[in-house]
Amino acid sequence: MEGNESSPEAPNDAALVKDRSRDRAATERRILDAAQSILTEQGSAGFGVNAVARAAGVDKQLIYRYFGGLDGLLVALGERLAEWWQNKLLADAPATPQQSYGDLMEILALRLVQIMRSEPLAQQCALWELTDASSPVAAITAARARALGAWMARARGDLRPPKGVDAPAINALIVSGISYFVLAGRTSSSVIGLETRDEATWARIESAVRALVKGVYHAP
Amino acid sequence: MEGNESSPEAPNDAALVKDRSRDRAATERRILDAAQSILTEQGSAGFGVNAVARAAGVDKQLIYRYFGGLDGLLVALGERLAEWWQNKLLADAPATPQQSYGDLMEILALRLVQIMRSEPLAQQCALWELTDASSPVAAITAARARALGAWMARARGDLRPPKGVDAPAINALIVSGISYFVLAGRTSSSVIGLETRDEATWARIESAVRALVKGVYHAP
DNA sequence: TCCCCTTATCACCGTGTGGTGACATGCATA
DNA sequence: TATGCATGTCACCACACGGTGATAAGGGGA
Numbered sequence: 325m326e327g328n329e330s331s332p333e334a335p336n337d338a339a340l341v342k343d344r345s346r347d348r349a350a351t352e353r354r355i356l357d358a359a360q361s362i363l364t365e366q367g368s369a370g371f372g373v374n375a376v377a378r379a380a381g382v383d384k385q386l387i388y389r390y391f392g393g394l395d396g397l398l399v400a401l402g403e404r405l406a407e408w409w410q411n412k413l414l415a416d417a418p419a420t421p422q423q424s425y426g427d428l429m430e431i432l433a434l435r436l437v438q439i440m441r442s443e444p445l446a447q448q449c450a451l452w453e454l455t456d457a458s459s460p461v462a463a464i465t466a467a468r469a470r471a472l473g474a475w476m477a478r479a480r481g482d483l484r485p486p487k488g489v490d491a492p493a494i495n496a497l498i499v500s501g502i503s504y505f506v507l508a509g510r511t512s513s514s515v516i517g518l519e520t521r522d523e524a525t526w527a528r529i530e531s532a533v534r535a536l537v538k539g540v541y542h543a544p
Numbered sequence: 545m546e547g548n549e550s551s552p553e554a555p556n557d558a559a560l561v562k563d564r565s566r567d568r569a570a571t572e573r574r575i576l577d578a579a580q581s582i583l584t585e586q587g588s589a590g591f592g593v594n595a596v597a598r599a600a601g602v603d604k605q606l607i608y609r610y611f612g613g614l615d616g617l618l619v620a621l622g623e624r625l626a627e628w629w630q631n632k633l634l635a636d637a638p639a640t641p642q643q644s645y646g647d648l649m650e651i652l653a654l655r656l657v658q659i660m661r662s663e664p665l666a667q668q669c670a671l672w673e674l675t676d677a678s679s680p681v682a683a684i685t686a687a688r689a690r691a692l693g694a695w696m697a698r699a700r701g702d703l704r705p706p707k708g709v710d711a712p713a714i715n716a717l718i719v720s721g722i723s724y725f726v727l728a729g730r731t732s733s734s735v736i737g738l739e740t741r742d743e744a745t746w747a748r749i750e751s752a753v754r755a756l757v758k759g760v761y762h763a764p
Numbered sequence: 765t766c767c768c769c770t771t772a773t774c775a776c777c778g779t780g781t782g783g784t785g786a787c788a789t790g791c792a793t794a
Numbered sequence: 795t796a797t798g799c800a801t802g803t804c805a806c807c808a809c810a811c812g813g814t815g816a817t818a819a820g821g822g823g824a
Contacts, residue, residue, distance in 0.1 A: 346790065346801055367675070369589075373782060383803055388783075454671060454724070455587070457731035465732055473737060493745075493752035496736040500728070501721030504674070508720070511677035512685060516716040517693060525713075532713035539759025566771055566820060593812060603773055608813075766824085773818075780811080788803070794796090 352390050352400075354380045359401050364445045368452055368461075398460030405449065406467030412439060412446070413475035425483045425491070426541030432479060433498055433533045440506040441526070447510060450503045472499075486541060494540055498533065505529065572610050572620075574600045579621050584665045588672055588681075618680030625669065626687030632659060632666070633695035645703045645711070646761030652699060653718055653753045660726040661746070667730060670723045692719075706761060714760055718753065725749065 345351065358380035362371055373394055377384035391397040416435065422428040440446055453465040476495070485491035509520030518525045565571065578600035582591055593614055597604035611617040636655065642648040660666055673685040696715070705711035729740030738745045 348801070351801085369675075372780095374780075384782085385784085385804090386802070389801085394782080451674060453732060453735075454727045455589075455675060455731070462732060466734075469734070469736060489755065490748050490752055492737055493748040494755060496738050497718075497721040497725060497749065497752050497756065499736055500724035501717040504720035504724035504727075505717060507674045507724075511675070512673060512682060514686075514689070515673075516689060516719055517712055518716050528710050528713040529717065532710055532717050535709065535714060535760050536717065536756055540755050568771070571771080592810095594810075604812085605774090605814085606772070609771085614812080768823090769821090771818105771820080773816105775814105775816085777814080778812095781809080782807105784805105784807080786803105786805085788801105790801080791799090793798085 348390070351382060351386060355382060355387060355390070355397070356401060356404055358382075359397060360404065360445070363401070363448050367448055368456060395458075395460045399463060402460065402464040402467055405445075405464055406471060408445065409449075409468055409471035410474075412443065413471050414478065421481060422483065424541070425480070425485045426537060428479060428483055429491075429495065429498075429541060430534055430537045432476060433502065433537055434530055436499060436502050437506070437526075437530060437533065440502060447507060451507060489540060498536060502533065568610070571602060571606060575602060575607060575610070575617070576621060576624055578602075579617060580624065580665070583621070583668050587668055588676060615678075615680050619683060622680065622684040622687055625665075625684055626691060628665065629669075629688055629691035632663065633691050634698065641701060642703065644761070645700070645705045646757060648699060648703055649711075649715065649718075649761060650754055650757045652696060653722065653757055654750055656719060656722050657726070657746075657750060657753065660722060667727055671727060709760060718756060722753065 355376060359371070359376050362375055362379055366375075373384045373387055376397065377387055387393070387397055391400055416439075422431065440450070449464065449468050452461050453468070505515060505520075508515040513519060513521050518528070520526075575596060579591070579596050582595055582599055586595075593604045593607055596617065597607055607613070607617055611620055636659075642651065660670070669684065669688050672681050673688070676682075725735060725740075728735040733739060733741050738748070740746075
């Protein structure tokens, strides 16, 4: 899987390669990389000290020394993921300011569909929010929520939803709907009667998102 | 937790109580009960041969003998859960036929909110759909999907959605949104900025569901 | 009565896990 | 050069898991 070692030394003699790099910062980075990679590829199940250490090519003792165990590693990973979300969301600027709140929400919702579909890490974060309530994980989901909120707030500018419309609740439901549908599509090929493998289904979903947003925000 | 034993024998002498009841059907029922109970209370994590056997007060060997291992147990549990969904959904008759497709979907959606909120087992089934792709679990989620579809179909009668509206996709998104929000509320007290512990939030969610349904189905 | 089949229990194996203590080794400083 | 500390490595523990083979105990039919 990993294949290339960090340095091209020839360990033919075996048992002679030790103290790999003696660079704590680099080692911590390797551990975090491995943790993120495992989370991305295998999800929260299979996430453990042994697995991370193995993937990082590092003794698990270092995880305890440098992060204070799994919980500490999760906290550190949380900060890293918060940053990741920032880059994913804020960087993706809404650019052209929209005409109305409804137009904007339509664009953001469709953008969210794209992100959720294309980013396994985003999917895993959403899943974690549902499955795990432990505080380190909670910190991660909180970071995600903050990034998401900042993204929407920044895009919104001074646009305001129509009077009498509970935008936060409605947006929460729309975001939830997109998240669930994407997540369900990962495992089952058929979700509530729709074929998630079929690209046409996703076109229908995008249209449905548009219809929902238009329906609530472009009310007569 | 369970408290009452199946028979009120007094095991004061210990090590003398053996061959508890010698009733295969009852034992199988106890195992299935325990499996369902564990699933309900602890979720798919912690679901294993040892845990089920322990909860059932039965040797795990019997799980292998009677169900052929965990997979077989899951299959049997799937049939039981399918039946459970039938009772939950079909029994809850929509009773009074509705005026329009939109009215009906509004009622069904709100009903789904109630069911999802009040039934831990329903929550776990939805979660399983997201986390596990193994075939026995897939069978369970398929059973759920079938029950849900039958429920909607039966309630629908001969009502039809307005022309030009992709009802399946829209309904899938709404069901997804409700599911995700309820699931997220189980673990985090704050979901996308809404306080799930606060009953007022749920009133807002119900209003939002109504607004969404009305928006798409009661188009001008 | 004896026998056999079903039901239930126990003891055990290999493996993986989270977690810890003791040891080796390199680098910088005194 | 010699000491101390940070970094990396190894061996080990207790435990829980999934899974299996052998063995006891009741019950019904001959």
